[in-house]
Amino acid sequence: MPTKKNIAIIMGGFSSEYKISLKSGNVVYETLDTTKYNTYRIHIFKDKWVYVDANNAEFPVNKDNFSVRVANRVITFDCVFNAIHGSPGEDGFIQGYFELLNMPHTSCDMYQAALTFNKRDCLSVLKPYGIKTATSFYLNLGDTINEDDIINKVGLPCFVKANKAGSSFGISKVNKKEDILNAIDIAFKEDDEIIIESFLDGTEVSVGVITYKGETKVLPITEIVSENDFFDYEAKYLGKSQEITPARLSKEEEDKVTFLAKEVYEVLKMKGFSRTEFIFKDGEPHLLEMNTIPGLTKESILPQQAAAAGISLAELFDNAIEEALKQA
Structure with missing residues (x-):
């Protein structure tokens, strides 16, 4: 029987998204096949990197080689499952660290x-x-x-967003000129760069694209119908939205956005999970952003899409x- 691989599931992070990341990481921990893998929950925070065992005891991670000492045994890992939303899991820092460690x-x-974490750079x-x-x-x-300059460029209503933040933190929809400064203050709490975008009135969809069995695979598309004014944090995580998979699109719209999502994934030389958001305006999909560590809880969009494609969470x-092991 082949030896079981040691898998470190990293979760937490440095941003407002850390609670969602802990949820995602725990779902991965509970779902992975324990006959095939030894799984270890690794919490990564600014003040500590620790392995958390089944009794919630904590053991520090040796950052020199990403190992953990438990009693007299040193545990090393064959692969890292990244479930950190936001910094440092989604912005390149942790990837650079693991790439240096090979x-x-x-x-x-x-x-x-x-x-992809930098909305402005990715779009350009x-x-x-x-x-x-x-x-x-x-x-x-x-x-x-200058509020007038902003309105002349993007119009009203518009969206004010933190440039490098996820889970709709630091985002506001602005309908009136006098609300712009407050929205900018909210966005600057999350990031020192802001992107202000024109309002696209149309169907919003989310498209999961993954590398599956060596091929780029576009998952069934999800339509997002928010009960709130837009797909904000409450809509995403507190049930204030309807997520309809497969989306209610015409065949032409579905083909267009499927082609585009695959093109974006391949142009950017992506690997692993991605979830790209689009809004249809005049029948044409407009790209909003791409997430490279999308939510992985059972309620999250990407797992819903995988299920619609006949892929269970364990398989995903x-x-x-x-x-990841193939790349090693």
């Missing part, structure tokens, strides 16, 4: 993570490929703010590890 991990490479890289996006206006912390996670 340790296989389930996420994309360092550059791809850093690029994709623009030459003819991929449509909202009209946008950029602000950095300390810039002079197992495939991610198999693909």
Whole structure:
């Protein structure tokens, strides 16, 4: 019988998304096949990196080689399952660390993570490929703010977003000029860069694309119908939205967005999980953003899409590890 692989499931992180990451990581921990893998929950926070055992006892991680000493035994890992949303799991830092250690991990490479985490940079890289996006206006912390310039460029209503944040933290929909400054303050609490985008009125969809058994696979598309004004944190995580899989799209719309999601994944040389958000305007999909560590709880969109494609959570996670080990 082949020896079981040691899998470190990293979760937590440095951003407002850490609670969601802990949920995702625990779902991976509970789901992975224990006849095939020895699984270890690793919490990564600014002040500590620790292995948390079944009794919630904590053992420090040796950052020199990403190992853990438990009693007199040193545990090393064959592969890392990355379930950290936001920094440092989704912005390239942890990918760079594991790449330096030559340790296989389930996420994309360092550059791809850093690029897709930066909404402004990602959209500018994709623009030459003819991929449509909202009209946008950029602000950095300390810039002079002129509300009229912003409205002249993007119009009202508009969305004010933190440039490098996920789970809809730091995002506001602005309907009136006098609300712009407050929305900018909220976004600057999450990041020192802001992107302000024109409002696209149309069907919003989320498209999961993964590397599955060596091939780029586009999962069934999810339509997002938010009870709130837009797909914000409450809509995402507190049940204030309807997520309809498969989405209610015409065949033409479905073909367009499937082609585009696959193109974006391949143009960016992605690996592992991704979930790309689009809004249809005048029948054309406009790209909003790409997430490279999407939520992995049972309620999350990507697992819903995998289920609709006939892929169980256990298969989804197992495939991610198999693909990572192939790269080693």
